[in-house]
Amino acid sequence: MTRKAFWLSATSAFLTLFTLGAHAQDRVVNVYNWSDYIDSSIIEDFTKETGIKVTYDTFDSNELLETKLLAGGSGYDVVVPTANFLARQIQAGVFQKLDKSKLPNISNMWDVVSERTAKYDPGNEYSINYMWGTVGLGYNVKKVQEALGTDKIDSWDVFFNPEKLAKLKDCGVYVLDSPSDILPNAFKYLGIDPETTSLDDFAKAEELMLKIRPYIRKFHSSEYINALANGDICLAVGWSG
Structure with missing residues (x-):
């Protein structure tokens, strides 16, 4: 069973991001991601390069993420659900469509994976594949x-x-x-x-x-x-x- 994760823009938090102050040091992006997905040094480097602070929270189940999203007012700008959960969250209207004109690196996405993720997000309008993998046995x-x-x-x-x-x-x-x-x-x-x-x-x-x-x-x-x-x-x- 393939496990796919996506970077997404949450509607309410996305709007909040753009109403913050003009000074770079006041800008914040709120991220909710799986545990062990991003090393803390990456976040630090991002802030140094852009001046944007990152509030980074983690979860370890899709159910926990979905509960927060469907309750409304989660405050997150970027979240990372798995494919089958993504589809029904899109139907629930919790995400904002991506402005792909501001995402030039989309051209570097692997078309094989993008075609598969389009099954859950037709046209990949709300999501970008962030990571994919498999479920297996460790011993x-x-x-x-x-x-x-x-x-x-x-x-x-x-x-x-x-x-x-x-x-x-x-x-x-x-x-x-x-x-x-x-x-x-x-x-x-x-x-x-x-x-x-x-x-x-x-x-x-x-x-x-x-x-x-x-x-x-x-x-x-x-x-x-x-x-x-x-x-x-x-x-x-x-x-x-």
Whole structure:
């Protein structure tokens, strides 16, 4: 399942940005982005180069972002939702169309990705692709070797097969708190179209997830990074970027 993120202009905050004072040191752009997406040094360099301050907040789930956006008055100028969430947020009218005349680097966008993102934002009128990646499995080689007798994982079967995942329960399994990323992989594992809308297909995926649920220690969309690096868990379902 491909995970795509976008830079967007939020209508209300966009207008606020342009009503600020004329002095560069008084200008501020408010950004709401995924954790670990931008190094703090980049923000510092941006301010040095432009004189524009950046208020930078982070989130770790699309649901949290969407709740703030749909409540109104979020105060953010730039936000970074994932593709399928982007589509319904556009329909809800929370974004302002981009003025592409002020974005000359759009000409450098990869057309292959732009064509795919247009599925969620026809004409890419509200968004620019910022990052894309995949959902995959990360694991502690030593602990997996001890639990499974192999130091190589190359299949989703180790996660969706209850008998195999049960062997990893004690060393710890973390999973993304993101149904829109986990379910398509469950569908694919079951031989079902990842973009299915069939209730019967969702019921099959639910049955599969309930079988492996007892062996999952935690659902979280950012803690798995440090947990895996520190050796606190042996398997993580996470994003590639």
